[in-house]
Structure formats: structure tokens, C-alpha cells
Amino acid sequence: MDITQNYFEFLALPVTYQLDLQSLSERSRELQKTLHPDRFSHLSDRERRLSVQYTAYLNEAVMTLKKPLTRAQYLLKLEGIDTFSESQVHLEPMFLMQQMELREGLESVRDASEPEAELLALQATVDSEMEVLRGQFDSFYRQSTPTSLEAAAVCVRKMQFIDKLGREIEALEDQLFDE
Structure with a gap:
């Protein structure tokens, strides 16, 4: 060992x-x-x-x-790319706008007529986005060029946003339905 x-x-x-x-x-x-x-x-x-x-x-x-996210972070760490700490990577404005809209949707769940349906829809969006990002990460990582590894790092940073939103959805679900 x-x-x-x-x-x-x-x-x-x-x-x-x-x-x-x-x-x-x-x-x-x-x-x-x-x-x-x-x-x-x-x-x-x-x-x-x-x-x-x-x-x-x-x-x-x-x-x-x-865990797919931490595994991706670790793989990049082995390549000398730190995605654990805050970085100066700029994500596309469209991605950031989408994140803002999803968070606004999460904030409005409590007032929705069917909060459970709203949470399910948000979770489905998160799951779908995460699946796309995992596929993109894997493709970029396997190419193993400096440019593709940087693209893989961008995927990981997006995955961090999506993962956090997923945890917030779960927490709100616990609050609303475990009371």
C-alpha cells in the first residue's frame, strides 16, 4: 500500500x-x-x-x-488543474442567465399552486443539464489536450453550479414535505 x-x-x-x-x-x-x-x-x-x-x-x-462531480474535479487535479477553489474562469452569459432563471424558479416554489410539481420539473432540468455536462466533460477529458482539459474544467465549474442547485432543491423539498 x-x-x-x-x-x-x-x-x-x-x-x-x-x-x-x-x-x-x-x-x-x-x-x-x-x-x-x-x-x-x-x-x-x-x-x-x-x-x-x-x-x-x-x-x-x-x-x-x-460521485461524478468530485471524480471530475479529481481527474483535473491530477492534470494540474484546480477546480476546487474559486477561479477567474468566466462562464457564458447564457449559462449564467439560465442559472438565475432556475434559482428564481426555485424561490417561487413555495408560492406555487403545485409546489411538488414545480420541484419535480426543476429537478428534471437539473438532472438533464448534469447529464449533458457529464458527457461533455468525459469527451473533453478523453481528448487530453491543454485546450480540451480547459474546456473540461469549464464543464466542471458548470457542474458545480448545477450540483449546488440540485442540493438546494432537495433541501427545499425536505422543508416543504417533511413538515
Whole structure:
């Protein structure tokens, strides 16, 4: 085991956006069994600490790779492109206008005659947009040129907007229908 490896190497998985989540889950379970700290309880302090470090690294890797957005961010990080922090990338005005309209739609849900239908429609839009962006990201990422990787980074930044809106829809749904 080597925590200096990237997550894909650590899990012995191909470095790809179209990751087989079943393989990720299976490999994770295998490593959890191997690395579990209880298996190292009779060994030295150093070996127990390493087991804890490996397990933490494994958990971080799985959490990152199982979600399409964080997997995309991580892939770009491996290419030297930081999409985790705020950046000066300018997104197209049409995309930003669409985001404003979707947020306005979300704000008006409480006053809608059928809030559940409004939320479902917004969620369908979010899901559709995210699916398009995932496809675009994968295409750009596989090209692996400086220009295509920058285009992939723009996709990720758009995905961040859409992901946040999706979480806000879920939160509002919880507020409205779990009361």
C-alpha cells in the first residue's frame, strides 16, 4: 500500500471518468478487509498508525471517486488543474442567465399552486443539464489536450453550479414535505 499513489492507483482502477462503480465498491470492500485497524491490533504502534492512515485514505478515495462531480474535479487535479477553489474562469452569459432563471424558479416554489410539481420539473432540468455536462466533460477529458482539459474544467465549474442547485432543491423539498 502506498498513499502517495493517486486514488485510482491505490484502488487498482483505470484512470477514467466513466468509472465502473461496481468495481469501485468491490475493490473498496476488499481493501477495507485488508486494511481494517482491528487486523493490526497485535502489531507495533507504527503498523497500527499506518493501518489507520491507509483506511482514511481509502475512505477519502472512495468518497471522491463515487460521485461524478468530485471524480471530475479529481481527474483535473491530477492534470494540474484546480477546480476546487474559486477561479477567474468566466462562464457564458447564457449559462449564467439560465442559472438565475432556475434559482428564481426555485424561490417561487413555495408560492406555487403545485409546489411538488414545480420541484419535480426543476429537478428534471437539473438532472438533464448534469447529464449533458457529464458527457461533455468525459469527451473533453478523453481528448487530453491543454485546450480540451480547459474546456473540461469549464464543464466542471458548470457542474458545480448545477450540483449546488440540485442540493438546494432537495433541501427545499425536505422543508416543504417533511413538515
